[in-house]
Amino acid sequence: MNVLSNIVKRELASYFSTPLAYVFIVIFLTLIGSFTFYLGNFFVRGQADLNAFFAFHPWVYILLIPAVTMRLWAEERKTGTIELLMTLPLTTTQAVLGKFFAAWIFIFIALILTFPIWITVNYLGQPDNGVILAGYVGSLFMSGAYLSIGSCISAITKNQVIAFVIAATVCFIFTMSGLDIVLNFFKVWSPEFLVSTISSMSFLTHFESITKGVIEIRDFLFYLSVIVFWLFLNIVVVEFKKFN
Amino acid sequence: MISITNITKKFDEFTAVDNLSMDVKSGEVLGFLGPNGAGKSTTMKMITGFIKPTEGIIKVNGMDVEKNPIECKKLIGYLPEGAPLYGDMTPLNMLRFVAKTRGMTQVQFKTALDKVVVQSEITDVINQPIDTLSKGYKRRVGLAQALIHDPEILILDEPTDGLDPNQKHHVRNLINEMGKKKAIIISTHILEEVDAVCSRACIIARGKKLIDKTPKDLKKIFKNKSLDNVFREITLNK
Numbered sequence: 001m002n003v004l005s006n007i008v009k010r011e012l013a014s015y016f017s018t019p020l021a022y023v024f025i026v027i028f029l030t031l032i033g034s035f036t037f038y039l040g041n042f043f044v045r046g047q048a049d050l051n052a053f054f055a056f057h058p059w060v061y062i063l064l065i066p067a068v069t070m071r072l073w074a075e076e077r078k079t080g081t082i083e084l085l086m087t088l089p090l091t092t093t094q095a096v097l098g099k100f101f102a103a104w105i106f107i108f109i110a111l112i113l114t115f116p117i118w119i120t121v122n123y124l125g126q127p128d129n130g131v132i133l134a135g136y137v138g139s140l141f142m143s144g145a146y147l148s149i150g151s152c153i154s155a156i157t158k159n160q161v162i163a164f165v166i167a168a169t170v171c172f173i174f175t176m177s178g179l180d181i182v183l184n185f186f187k188v189w190s191p192e193f194l195v196s197t198i199s200s201m202s203f204l205t206h207f208e209s210i211t212k213g214v215i216e217i218r219d220f221l222f223y224l225s226v227i228v229f230w231l232f233l234n235i236v237v238v239e240f241k242k243f244n
Numbered sequence: 245m246i247s248i249t250n251i252t253k254k255f256d257e258f259t260a261v262d263n264l265s266m267d268v269k270s271g272e273v274l275g276f277l278g279p280n281g282a283g284k285s286t287t288m289k290m291i292t293g294f295i296k297p298t299e300g301i302i303k304v305n306g307m308d309v310e311k312n313p314i315e316c317k318k319l320i321g322y323l324p325e326g327a328p329l330y331g332d333m334t335p336l337n338m339l340r341f342v343a344k345t346r347g348m349t350q351v352q353f354k355t356a357l358d359k360v361v362v363q364s365e366i367t368d369v370i371n372q373p374i375d376t377l378s379k380g381y382k383r384r385v386g387l388a389q390a391l392i393h394d395p396e397i398l399i400l401d402e403p404t405d406g407l408d409p410n411q412k413h414h415v416r417n418l419i420n421e422m423g424k425k426k427a428i429i430i431s432t433h434i435l436e437e438v439d440a441v442c443s444r445a446c447i448i449a450r451g452k453k454l455i456d457k458t459p460k461d462l463k464k465i466f467k468n469k470s471l472d473n474v475f476r477e478i479t480l481n482k
Contacts, residue, residue, distance in 0.1 A: 006344045010330070017332040017373075080328030084389070087292040087324070088345045089317040242296050 003090050007098025008105070011072075015106050024068060028110050031060050036117065048125025053117055054135045054211040058175050058204055061146045066167035068106060069150025070160045072099045073238070077158035086238075096234045100144075100151050100227075107143045111136060131213040138210030141223035142203055146171050148230035155237040174226075178202025245270050245397055245427035246291060251300030253286050253451075260286040261297070262451035270396065273423040275442030275459075276431040279479050283451040284431040285325045288399050291429070292322045304397065318346065321395035323403055327386030331375035335366055335385045338374060339392055346393045356392050363418055364388040365411070379406040387415065391422075398428045404437065416440045435472055449479040 015021040032053065036042050040052030076082035085095060121127050150167040157163050176182045178199045186195050199205070206219045246268040253261040261283040268274045276284050289295045291302055293313045302309045304316040330338055339360070343353040361367050364384040369377055374385060383406050390398060403419070404412045419428060419441045430441070438445045438459055445462060447455045455462070455478060462474060 002347065003345055006341065010333075010341050013337070014330065014332050079331070080324060080326055081330055083289070083294050083324040084322075084328055084342075087294050087317055087320070087322045088342065089314045089347070090345060091314065242294070 004094050004098050004101075007090070007095060008102045011099050011102030012105055015068075015102070020068075020071075021106065024064060024106075025110050025113060028060065028064055029113060031064075032056060032114060033117070035060070048121055048127040050117065050121055050127065050132050050135060051211060053114075054139060054207075057139045058142065058207060061143055062168060062171045062175055065107070065143060065146040066150045066153075066164045066171065068103055069147055069154050069167060070163040071154070072103065072151050073155035074158050074160045074163045078160075092235050092238050096151070096231055096238065100147060100231055100234075103147045103151065104140075104144050107147065108140060111140060111143070128213065131211070134213065134215045135211040138207055138219070138223075141220055141227075142207050145174075145203060145223045145226040145230075148227045148234070149174070152230045152234035152237060155234055155241075174201065175203045178205040245305055246429070247303045248287075248291070249301045249303075251287070251290060251297040251302060253283075253290060253295070254298045259451055261290070263300075264448070264451070264453050266446060266453065266456060268427045268429055270427045271424060272444060273419060273428045273430065273442050275438040275445045276429055276448070277433065277435070277438065277445055277475065278431075278448040279433065282449045282479075284448065285401055286451075287448075288322075288325075288401050288429065288431060292320055292399055293317055294324075318393075319395055320397045320399060321390035321393065322398075323386045323390045323400045325401040327383045329374045329382060329385055329389070332373065334371050334373055335377075335388070336370045338385065339388060342389050343392050348393060353392075356394065360388040360391045363391060365414065380408060380411055383407060384411070384415075396426055398422065398426055400428070400430045402432060403430055404432070404434065435475055447475065447478055454478050 035056040036053040040055060042052045045052060076085060118132060149170050153167040153170065154163040173182065183195060183199055186198055206222050210219050248264060248266050251261060251264050252259065264287060278284050290297050291309065293309045293316060296310060305319055307316055309316045339357060340353060343356065348356065361370060364387045366381060366384050366388055369381050374382060387403060390400065404415050407415060416437065419430065422428065423441065442459060445457060445459055446453060
């Protein structure tokens with residue numbers, strides 16, 4: 001436990017010791033804010049909820065989360081510090097979890113900083129704050145799923161740009177898998193159960209039902225199992241590299 | 245302390261280390277010599293558990309490195325090739341991170357810090373970001389990081405690379421001093437270093453061990469030829 005929290009602390013500090021953290025937070029808030037008001041027509045809708053706000057989270061995550069995760073492992077490989085880290089008395093699981101939790105806490109901080117929008121909607125009307133809270137928790141779980149994908153892919157390469165591009169692509173596919181752009185490709189030739197399996201993997205579908213206020217445990221469990229799966233894969237990748 | 249039995253490491257078709265065996269006891273300083281690409285660093289990476297050998301067994305203090313990686317890593321202080329460090333941290337934070345990860349308490353860390361900062365002469369730069377330090381300082385921060393938990397075993401990959409003559413002298417004295425109680429392996433291709441610090445020299449080339457003797461014996465066998473010539477003769481396979 002001590003080792004884990006120590007890695008989390010170091011990783012988190014390294015986000016804030018470079019401009020990365022500040023650039024990320026500023027761009028995240030700007031993008032989310034302008035999407036909510038311009039594309040989401042927050043005022044025109046005239047409804048006291050944050051659907052216009054949450055609707056853009058997946059899209060902003062696809063773009064920005066790979067930027068947060070690309071350095072996690074690729075940079076350690078490039079600079080050779082991975083040799084320092086992995087020869088300390090710690091398990092691969094601790095290293096993977098430590099890095100993941102640091103990134104997740106970082107996103108959590110960025111999400112908290114969107115609080116002015118919550119104040120705005122409460123000032124303008126009487127929203128259902130329970131639904132809003134669920135939306136935030138749902139968004140946090142979804143960001144964890146994106147982060148686990150990004151972290152795993154960062155472990156494959158020592159090139160951060162490659163890590164970014166591949167992670168963004170995989171995140172995009174997982175987001176869109178409930179929509180026709182992905183489903184039509186499978187509908188033509190594959191059996192019904194495969195199509196419905198793929199469509200049930202969609203980050204978007206699960207997130208939409210949470211933000212609409214349909215709070216079901218299985219949506220959260222879905223994100224949790226995605227996180228566990230990708231982090232497991234992450235551990236396997238780091239271990240596998242020991243042999244090669 | 246360290247016993248290596250018939251280890252081989254293959255990267256695809258390329259054999260980096262070929263059926264290598266050796267032992268290092270406490271109180272010994274083994275100089276690991278060889279031309280570039282001979283397999284020195286690969287062997288060190290295997291002893292410290294960073295990579296796994298394709299074949300063979302490595303034991304540290306009687307424990308199998310593959311089966312007890314955590315326990316083995318606790319006993320070892322390691323300076324990897326090129327002394328990689330987290331450039332965004334200061335030496336103080338870096339040392340604290342390593343010490344805490346090694347399970348040291350705040351009090352233990354403070355005591356150890358005072359000692360290693362003097363040993364590796366990094367007092368002046370303790371609060372400067374590592375990225376801004378010169379090569380010599382970086383190397384010494386790497387050394388401090390390997391010494392912080394006062395390990396029984398030290399594996400140092402080219403510890404004097406990038407240091408000026410005074411610093412080299414200092415580090416060699418330090419290794420001599422520590423070599424009385426610890427098992428130390430240093431890799432180098434500076435041959436004067438072998439005379440200066442090593443109680444045994446192990447020369448390898450193309451992954452194979454060619455010779456494993458004390459520096460004195462080496463001289464006897466090669467009839468007082470300079471170590472440079474001995475090295476050239478052996479590694480060029482003449």
